[in-house]
Amino acid sequence: KNEVEQSPQNLTAQEGEFITINCSYSVGISALHWLQQHPGGGIVSLFMLSSGKKKHGRLIATINIQEKHSSLHITASHPRDSAVYICARHLSGATNKLIFGTGTLLAVQP
Amino acid sequence: SQTIHQWPATLVQPVGSPLSLECTVEGTSNPNLYWYRQAAGRGLQLLFYSVGIGQISSEVPQNLSASRPQDRQFILSSKKLLLSDSGFYLCAWITDNPNYGYTFGSGTRLTVV
Numbered sequence: 001k002n003e004v005e006q007s008p009q010n011l012t013a014q015e016g017e018f019i020t021i022n023c024s025y026s027v028g029i030s031a032l033h034w035l036q037q038h039p040g041g042g043i044v045s046l047f048m049l050s051s052g053k054k055k056h057g058r059l060i061a062t063i064n065i066q067e068k069h070s071s072l073h074i075t076a077s078h079p080r081d082s083a084v085y086i087c088a089r090h091l092s093g094a095t096n097k098l099i100f101g102t103g104t105l106l107a108v109q110p
Numbered sequence: 111s112q113t114i115h116q117w118p119a120t121l122v123q124p125v126g127s128p129l130s131l132e133c134t135v136e137g138t139s140n141p142n143l144y145w146y147r148q149a150a151g152r153g154l155q156l157l158f159y160s161v162g163i164g165q166i167s168s169e170v171p172q173n174l175s176a177s178r179p180q181d182r183q184f185i186l187s188s189k190k191l192l193l194s195d196s197g198f199y200l201c202a203w204i205t206d207n208p209n210y211g212y213t214f215g216s217g218t219r220l221t222v223v
Binding site for chain 2: 004031033035041042043044045048086088090095096097098100101102103
């Protein structure tokens with residue numbers, strides 16, 4: 001069982017829809033990352049959060065530390081939002097490594 | 111500005127051939143550097159990390175090795191590639207940006223044939 005679970009694995013939406021991607025993790029963290037991977041493969045960091053909520057443009061990320069759960073929301077979705085969205089937990093320490101979920105493939109249709 | 115460069119972007123190599131992927135960062139000193147691999151249909155997995163010159167830690171046993179000859183240079187190598195080494199390789203480093211934390215290179219898609 002992966003330490004970081006995402007749902008859904010695949011998501012198809014119509015342009016303009018409100019989208020939610022969920023992430024659950026099984027152990028304590030120092031921070032939770034949301035990343036975006038486009039078809040070419042490059043990965044872009046969207047958010048790093050350890051509590052509460054962060055917003056950037058049409059993207060909103062929330063986290064509930066007690067429930068070990070985070071969500072990524074996209075408002076007014078657009079075809080250019082189509083990508084794989086990955087959450088990863090970050091545990092501070094000697095490694096500072098990330099443990100990744102397997103990603104959610106989002107397709108926004110016009 | 112702080113940036114990370116990774117090359118090549120795409121590589122097709124025969125089984126048994128050597129490999130060298132390079133990653134360099136700019137705009138920082140003494141960064142923590144990481145090599146991750148994404149196999150087909152799987153999540154990213156940490157291969158190596160380095161906290162300083164000549165300091166390499168391996169997360170999983172494998173056919174690959176890493177080196178850090180300079181502060182801002184991180185190299186992933188293999189003497190003889192296997193088919194199972196195919197995948198998408200990403201270099202990353204931890205930044206001081208409290209909003210993002212990690213910055214990733216553009217990745218190398220390696221196909222071993």
